[in-house]
Amino acid sequence: MVQWVQRRSTREPVHLDELETTFGIGSMRDNWNNLASENAMHHIASEETNWEERDFFASGERDITRHLDPVLERLHFSLQGKKLLEIGCGVGRLSFNLAKRFPEVDALDISPEMIKRAIEYQERFCVSNVRFHIGSGKDLAGFGNDEFDFCFSYIVFQHIPSVNLIFDYVREIGRVLKPGGMFLFQVNGFRHLRLPGSRYVMLGMRDAGRLRKWGIWRRPFLRIGRLDFVSGAPVKRLAMLRVCESARLDIKEIIGDHSQYLWFAGQKMYP
Numbered sequence: 507m508v509q510w511v512q513r514r515s516t517r518e519p520v521h522l523d524e525l526e527t528t529f530g531i532g533s534m535r536d537n538w539n540n541l542a543s544e545n546a547m548h549h550i551a552s553e554e555t556n557w558e559e560r561d562f563f564a565s566g567e568r569d570i571t572r573h574l575d576p577v578l579e580r581l582h583f584s585l586q587g588k589k590l591l592e593i594g595c596g597v598g599r600l601s602f603n604l605a606k607r608f609p610e611v612d613a614l615d616i617s618p619e620m621i622k623r624a625i626e627y628q629e630r631f632c633v634s635n636v637r638f639h640i641g642s643g644k645d646l647a648g649f650g651n652d653e654f655d656f657c658f659s660y661i662v663f664q665h666i667p668s669v670n671l672i673f674d675y676v677r678e679i680g681r682v683l684k685p686g687g688m689f690l691f692q693v694n695g696f697r698h699l700r701l702p703g704s705r706y707v708m709l710g711m712r713d714a715g716r717l718r719k720w721g722i723w724r725r726p727f728l729r730i731g732r733l734d735f736v737s738g739a740p741v742k743r744l745a746m747l748r749v750c751e752s753a754r755l756d757i758k759e760i761i762g763d764h765s766q767y768l769w770f771a772g773q774k775m776y777p
């Protein structure tokens with residue numbers, strides 16, 4: 507199916523297949539490099555404009571406690587000796603907190619500017635069990651087959667405007683996970699409708715942003731617009747189930763249907 511995304515700078519439509527070419531990935535990388543240089547912490551966690559460093563990393567711990575820990579517990583996942591891969595790590599807001607749980611963490615991001623900052627924090631915080639990597643933006647090249655015990659990603663795929671690219675990442679998760687290894691990742695799961703041209707209607711529940719301060723985590727959301735590097739492609743649950751099955755990923759839990767936070771958790775099948 508042909509889909510279109512609006513190029514932010516020129517408002518000129520860009521064929522989504524371009525995202526699979528060097529040019530498309532290059533624009534995505536430029537976009538995140540610019541956001542990192544402008545105000546990395548805000549563009550990673552938008553509920554604050556001027557984050558205090560301590561609060562920013564504490565927000566990462568809160569997110570891990572809220573989203574990952576209960577899944578680890580329900581899936582009876584033992585952390586001992588385990589190696590985790592984080593996709594889309596930004597400046598390490600989650601990575602350093604993941605490294606408190608997992609003995610070994612590899613964390614990759616499309617943006618060299620984000621990774622540069624992540625490594626600076628790593629040196630300052632003296633964290634030795636995380637390795638940061640600049641990724642291709644479209645796959646997990648550089649990592650071996652059956653290398654990881656856990657793959658994790660949060661607020662990354664929701665920004666990718668190509669469903670095919672998101673599915674490619676999921677197939678890659680199937681490749682790099684060990685048989686029996688587990689995964690938890692989040693995508694944009696809004697209900698949606700394609701309109702003529704490049705427009706979409708999306709509706710569902712989304713992050714409350716600044717309202718979080720008052721204990722409100724979600725708010726209703728309706729958007730009629732075009733996809734870009736912030737408003738990524740919504741993903742249909744059924745399509746994801748099919749891709750996971752083809753990648754030998756057995757889905758054990760689906761959380762947050764029809765919201766900005768649609769999570770898939772599960773395990774790579776044994777041969």
Ligand SMILES: C[S@@+](CC[C@H](N)C(=O)[O-])C[C@H]1O[C@@H](n2cnc3c(N)ncnc32)[C@H](O)[C@@H]1O
Pocket residue numbers: 534538549550551566593594595596597598599600614615616617620641642643644659660661662665666
């Ligand atoms: C909103 S930030 C979230 C960072 C981190 N997950 C967190 O919660 O702190 C999104 C991150 O995804 C990265 N990203 C966007 N598209 C990507 C892609 N195609 N491949 C890898 N990383 C990507 C961006 O560079 C950015 O650092």
